[in-house]
Amino acid sequence: MTTLTTAPTPDLIAKRSWLQLIGWGLFFVVLAWSWQGAEMNPLALIRDSSNMATFAADFFPPDFSDWELYLKEMIVTVQIALWGTVLAIVLAIPLGILCSENIVPWWVYQPIRRVMDACRSINEMVFAMLFVVAVGLGPFAGVLALFIGTTGVLAKLFAEAVEAIDPGPVEGVRATGASALQEVIYGVIPQVLPLWISYSLYRFESNVRSATVVGMVGAGGIGVILWEAIRGFQFAQTCALLIVIILVVSLLDIISQRLRKQFI
Amino acid sequence: MSAVIRVESLNKTFGRKQALFDLALSVEPGEMVALIGASGSGKSTLLRHVAGLACCDRSGGGSIQVLGREVQAAGRLNGEVRRLRADIGYIFQQFNLVGRLSVLQNVLLGCLGRMPRWRGTLGLFNAEEKQRALQALARVGLADLAQQRASTLSGGQQQRVAIARALCQRAKVILADEPIASLDPESARKVMQILADINREDGTTVVVTLHQVDYAMRYCQRAVALKAGRIHYDGAAAELHANFLNDLYGAELLDEPQSAEKPRRARKPKVPLALAKA
Structure with a gap:
């Protein structure tokens, strides 16, 4: 009986890795693009950390009077x-x-x-x-x-x-x-x-x-x-x-x- | 009296593979008939058609009558098939009980075809129906398990519950599709004995498909052998002899060496639930 499935040729393997690379590239492009859209600003967390601390302090102690x-x-x-x-x-x-x-x-x-x-x-x-x-x-x-x-x-x-x-x-x-x-x-x-x-x-x-x-x-x-x-x-x-x-x-x-x- | 089951030139095709060829069969009242044949010979397919659980080919499909009423013709089920099914008890290889319901509730389901639809839908079974279900259970020797969940029973017990369901149904015909194929020898003997007793005492017509020819010879008077979708033998069960059986099973095994090893479930046609059709 002849084999029906042939082993993948080097060509095919090379093609697949290229496609994978392009896929990952696209993913990172979308991530970078969304960074802009979402106005990501992690520095604000550090820059305004003293603000945040005051803000957090306002939460305590909790007021259960009502x-x-x-x-x-x-x-x-x-x-x-x-x-x-x-x-x-x-x-x-x-x-x-x-x-x-x-x-x-x-x-x-x-x-x-x-x-x-x-x-x-x-x-x-x-x-x-x-x-x-x-x-x-x-x-x-x-x-x-x-x-x-x-x-x-x-x-x-x-x-x-x-x-x-x-x-x-x-x-x-x-x-x-x-x-x-x-x-x-x-x-x-x-x-x-x-x-x-x-x-x-x-x-x-x-x-x-x-x-x-x-x-x-x-x-x-x-x-x-x-x-x-x-x-x-x-x-x-x-x-x-x-x-x-x-x-x-x-x-x-x-x-x-x-x-x-x-x-x- | 005319035949209880009358099958005329039945044809069934699954995709491109034809399973039944121009099949004709007639069963008289009170007979106990064994349907035998190798895997894939079409015996289960035939039985499913008789109960209206499967539909024959649209063109040249033939027709089936049970108790003088039409079950299907030319690929169309009779509109009254649900009423007709109440007279046909069906025993499945895999028992097909509702596992989460109690044994008694499963047997009571047999009453559904014979009571007003609204009462059955609401599950309002009356005292007489409960009595009938308990009697049916007593007859198969399982009265003491009535309150147990069906899924907790052994295979042999579940099959006897399924027979009690058919008894509670007061079926005039019982079709049993390989009722003992998944049972141990002792349970198999019990199940066949119960079916034979029902046939003898109540005069219920029984058609049972079997793998084991020795059971057919012991419990049935008449045997019908199918081979590749055609009737190969129709006569006294006692006259089935070794040479003939070699021909029936041997040739099939040579044709399709794998067929004996394949699991039964995989080979079965997929059963769509499509309620709207039936």
Whole structure:
């Protein structure tokens, strides 16, 4: 039998290394170009180090005199994240299944995937600003902003889990004379449920983080106070707010990790 | 009474390779038929077509009727195929149970085709259906495992759960696609015995594809042998003799020396889930 694959000739090797060199060259050109655009100025860090030190000193000691308000607003922030996530999960279940190419024909999953892409591509902050205009200042605008972005993300993640299932059990359910919906309920969902729960918990964690900033554009929660404190140069209060955020977010991360372990 | 399964001039092509050639087969009520043949001879493909889990060629694909109702013709599934599947129990080589559901829930899935759609969708099985599922489990000797998760069972036990699902379904025809190919000899014997009992006691028509000819001779009256997509033998299982079997398997092995070593799963056509089609 003749060999079908020939060893690479020296020519080919030389060509490949040239291409590699050009590739790296291009990469560095882009980096240098972006240095200009981003106005990178590491010297400022050193030159203004005394300024920075004074600025940092303003943060300490943190001023917890309004801690009751901070806690109340932090709870509102978590509540925003909770509702934004739950609404997104409810919508992402059907949409995720309709995005899966092993469940529906292309003319269903292609358009729905594009809509989900659109939901994902715009940041929650932008949606928050739009909803503040639409439904007014307050937490509800934040819920809606998180809801839309999270639906886009979860639908994609849910669909990826569905596309990785074993088709066997689905066929087993189909063979009993079940309807298409029943095939999904009994054949698909039991297989993907652990992953879906895990993704949802993870999105809840990131939504708590996002909910702290949507407040900055007026969409409720601790972000509103944080923005006021920063604008008022009240850095001792800012520091206290940041500590509250860190503590609550870490606490929720730990709880949701514990929960996740139960399901996997 | 007319035939339970009637296959007429069935043709199936995967890509450029034709798997079934002008196949005709008819199975009478109450028969227990063994489908035998080497790997790649088309026996699993044939069985999947009978249950409407695969679709024959669009042009000149032929037709299949089960219990006097059309399953498919010329590459199109009957619109009522889901209702028809309720009468056809299907046993898979890989059992195809839903691993995270309990054994009892898996057996209850057999009721889905026979209850109102809304009730099945919400999982509201009534007392009579639960009773039926428990009886089916008792019949395959697994009543005490009802609450266990299906994935925790051994292969032989899972296959018996799958048979209980077909029993709960009250299937009039059971199609078993290599039900014992992944089982140890003792489990294989049990599974074949249960299938034979169902055939004898309930009068259920059973068609079972087998690798092992000795099982076909022991449990089935009739044997149909496929070779390269065509029927090579159709007659009494007891008359399968050594020379014929050499011809059936030997020639195939010479043609395709690798076919015996290839893993079964890899050779199987990919099963698209496309629910919208079926």
